[in-house]
Amino acid sequence: MLDLPTIWNKDTYQEYIKYLISIKEDKYKEFHSKLCFTKYEILGIRLPIIRKIVKEISKTNYLEFLNQVESNYYEEVMIEGLLISNIKDEKIFTKYLKKFLLKIDNWGICDSFCNSLDIVLTNPTKYFSICKELSLSKEEFISRVGLIVILNYFVKKEYLSDIFVILDCITSDKYYINMAEAWLVCELYIYYPQETEKYLKNNKLNKFTHNKSISKIRESYRISKEQKDYLNTLKRK
Numbered sequence: 001m002l003d004l005p006t007i008w009n010k011d012t013y014q015e016y017i018k019y020l021i022s023i024k025e026d027k028y029k030e031f032h033s034k035l036c037f038t039k040y041e042i043l044g045i046r047l048p049i050i051r052k053i054v055k056e057i058s059k060t061n062y063l064e065f066l067n068q069v070e071s072n073y074y075e076e077v078m079i080e081g082l083l084i085s086n087i088k089d090e091k092i093f094t095k096y097l098k099k100f101l102l103k104i105d106n107w108g109i110c111d112s113f114c115n116s117l118d119i120v121l122t123n124p125t126k127y128f129s130i131c132k133e134l135s136l137s138k139e140e141f142i143s144r145v146g147l148i149v150i151l152n153y154f155v156k157k158e159y160l161s162d163i164f165v166i167l168d169c170i171t172s173d174k175y176y177i178n179m180a181e182a183w184l185v186c187e188l189y190i191y192y193p194q195e196t197e198k199y200l201k202n203n204k205l206n207k208f209t210h211n212k213s214i215s216k217i218r219e220s221y222r223i224s225k226e227q228k229d230y231l232n233t234l235k236r237k
Helices: 010-022 026-035 047-058 062-066 074-085 090-101 107-114 118-122 124-135 140-153 157-169 175-191 193-201 207-219 225-232
Strands: none
Touching: 010 074, 047 062, 047 074, 062 074, 074 090, 074 107, 090 118, 090 140, 107 140, 118 124, 118 140, 124 140, 124 157, 140 157, 140 175, 157 175, 157 193, 175 193, 175 207, 193 207, 193 225, 207 225
C-alpha cells in the first residue's frame, strides 16, 4: 500500500509531492538524466513504481487530482499523462489531452503516454484522424505523439496507404520526429514487407530518416539476412 492521500486539494497535493520526493533514487536520477533531456526536474523514480502510483490515484477522484497538478517534476508530469490516458469519457479525455500535449518535452513522457492510450480503440477512425493532424505538427513532441500512437495502434493494412502519405508530408528535421518516423517505418516493414519495401524505393523522407529506417529494420531479429542485405542497397549516399 502506498502512502498517498485519498482526497485531493491543494494541501493533499503538496503531501503527494513530498511523497514523490521521499521515494526518489539519486543513482537512478543520474542514469535517467543522461537518457532523457527535459525542462522538468527529474527526481529518479522508476517506471514500475510510477505505474503503481497511477493505479492508486486512479482509485480516488483523479479528475480532482488532475485539477491540482503543478507540473514541476518529470515524474509528476509522467503520472499526470498516465492518469489522463485512463480516462474513458471522450469529452473529458479530449479536454485534458489538449492541455497535456503542451507539456510534453521529452521522449520518455511522450512514449509512456502514447503506449497507454487504449481509448483510441473505442473510435479508431476518429483517433487516426487526430493522430494524422498531430503528426503533421511543427512542434517536435506533438508530432511525435501522433506518430507513436500510430505505431502502437494503427500498424494495420487498412491504414498503410494513409500512413505512407503522412510520413511523406512530414518535412521536419527534428531528431525526435525523425526517429519516430524511422521506428514506424521499421514496424511497417516487419508486418508488411512488400508494401513498405515499395515505399522505401520511392518516398519523400529526408536522408537521415530514410537511412535510419533501413538501419532499424536491419537491426530486427524478425527480418531475414537476404532482406537485410537487399535493404542495405536502398540506403542513400
